[in-house]
Amino acid sequence: MKVSGKRKSRNNNNRKNMRGFLWILPSFLGVMVFYLLPYADVVRRSFLGAVDNRFVGIENYKTVLGNTAFQLAVKNTLLFTLLCIPVLIIVALFCAVTLYKSKYGGLIKSAFLMPMALPAVSVALVWRLLFHSQGLLNHWLSNVDIAGNDWMNSGSAFWILFVSYIWKNLGYDIVLWMAGLAGISTNIYEAARVDGAGEMQCFFYITLPNLKSSLYTITVLSFLNSFKVFREAYLVAGDYPHESIYMMQHLFNNWFRVFSFDKMAAAAVLESVVLLALIMLLQRAWDS
Amino acid sequence: MDIKTHMKKFNFYCASVTKERNMSGMRSYFKQHSIRVGRKWAGFHPGRMILWLFFAALALLVLYPIVFLISGSLMGNDELASYLGAVFLGKSGYADFPPLPMFPTLQHYVELFLDSPAFFVMFWNSVKITFCVLIGQFIVGTMAAWGFAKYNFPGKKGFFLLYMILMLLPFQVLMLSDYLVLDFFHLTDSLWGIILPGVFSTFPVFIMYRFFSEIPDSLIESAKLDGAKDWQLFLYLALPIGSSGIIACMVLGFLEYWSLIEQPMTFLKDKSLFPLSIFLPDITSVNKSGMAFAASVVTFLPAVLVFLGGQDYLEQGIMAGAVKE
DSSP, rough: HHHHHHHHHHHHHHHHHHHHHHHHHHEEEEEEEEIIHHHHHHHHHHTTTTTOOOOOOTTHHHHHHHHHHHHHHHHHHHHHHHHHHHHHHHHHHHHHHTTTTTTHHHHHHHHHHGGSSSSSHHHHHHHHHSSTTTTTHHHHHTTOOOOOOOGGGGGHHHHHHHHHHHHHHHHHHHHHHHHHHTOHHHHHHHHHHTTOOOOOHHHHIIIHHTTTTHEEEEHHHHHHHHHTHHHHHHHOOSSSSGGGOOOHHHHHHHHHTTTHHHHHHHHHHHHHHHHHHHHHHHHHHOOO | HHHHHHHHHHHHHHHIIIOSSSSHHHHHHHHHHHHHSTTTTTOOOOHHHHHHHHHHHEEEHHHHHHHHHHHHHTSSSSHHHHHHHHHHTTOSSSSOSSSSSSSSHHHHHHHHHHHHHHHHHHHHHOOOHHHHHHHHHIIIIIHHHHHHHHOOTHHHHHHHHHHHHHHHHHHHHHHHHHHHHHHHOTTTTSSHHHHHHHHHSSHHHHHHHHHHTSOOOOHHHHHTTTTTTTIIIIIIIHHHTHHHHHHHHHHHHHHHHOOOHHHHHHOOGGGOOGGGGGOOOOOOSSHHHHHHHHHHHHHHHHHHHHHHHTTHHHHHHHHHHHHHO
């Protein structure tokens, strides 16, 4: 009697376990078919030759790492992220702290969020008119006697992209920072003010330390969004832009067009490994 | 208001709302009427004024592209030619652009809607992609999120980690695998090839998981005691209570799939399948540039409307997306 009762409860437990998985099942099947299995195939292909599908070991990885276009794309992407992300995060923090709980803060935050909604393709027209060699920016600059530039066809293209990235993501990061700010109890501030702390002291000794956990998530999300600047770059400058803004996505597109799947596979595996390692490393750094 | 009327209102407020005339009542009254007491910047402060002016100017600058496109779409061909001839027609000198058109006209919109069937096709493709993906995500994603949030099963942590990693990988990493599977199913050059991977995107699962987790377990337990079955819990408890999370996902999803670029650009060859988000209008002649402005406005308008309508949900969605596991 006792044994069967136990068995019944275990069965019941297992059924419950199964039931939870059933809710995931439709989604997981899709993920399996559209992401996991093909990714496994990509990993397999990264070790095969392009023509005869022969096993070539790490030959593809060597080719990719030695490829000058790959090196350029990696260099640009690294430079871009290392420059953009700290600037974006600091500017967004400044805006968030100033706008938080102030009278017109909500309105201005909405304005900063708006670019997130604008499809890159409709903005491309504005970019082309602004940064053309005879465009508006050069006109305004000539009014104040500064020599113009052919913005998209010179090294300045990088800075145009930099500004586009900040423009597009500032609102997003402000919202994330504000969420962090909302998590800090106002009691701490009140106590500090009673003890005579000024605005600056409050900021450095209360606000900043309490925002540390938000910093990790904001860094990761800003990093991932930084891959999307390719959209503006592509729409304004096409497949082969000025070499200062030749990004990873351009490289993948160009390899795709000539069906170099061996190189694409190796590069995709490399990039996913590096990304995962980076994200884990960031998490480690923040946990400790 | 002067201090006397404030005192009168405060008395009334205490009588009606807090029932107590003490410090906490006073504080909540002040909060409600946004009166600041004892703050150093109560009233006029030049530094703060400059800061606000700076922010207002920055906000206008951020919104400039929208103003630019709208006013361009309302200008006649002659006006556009005179302002933008330097860029479009290779004239000497610089382009110029006033914030408002001198002689506004709806001519380009009329042309766009009446004389360009290709534009309609693209608009319709965008609508199809966006809505099919959203409906699919709603069905598949809510179920998965509910399973992750309120059930236990072996390997749950591993599955969840996998979903999170997939959410974080950019398109370029998954591009080849996407192509391989679409090629296998003969879905390249078909809208389904764009829609299906979108439906199974793991990002909405993660966001909705956040919202479903906040539903208290006690509520679920009491519903179970009343005899609710699993599917009833999902339909009558999870969906209504988690609705703000679902709307947040839909808003984020709309903005993402309405402006999708990489996927259609890579997988679609047939121009009749192109969505609006990869339509780069030809601006080599002034006549076409007017249409280009109007087309840009029509492209961003649905996204901006969704943004304005769902901004609160959008912000909740952004915050829920913050990775913290």
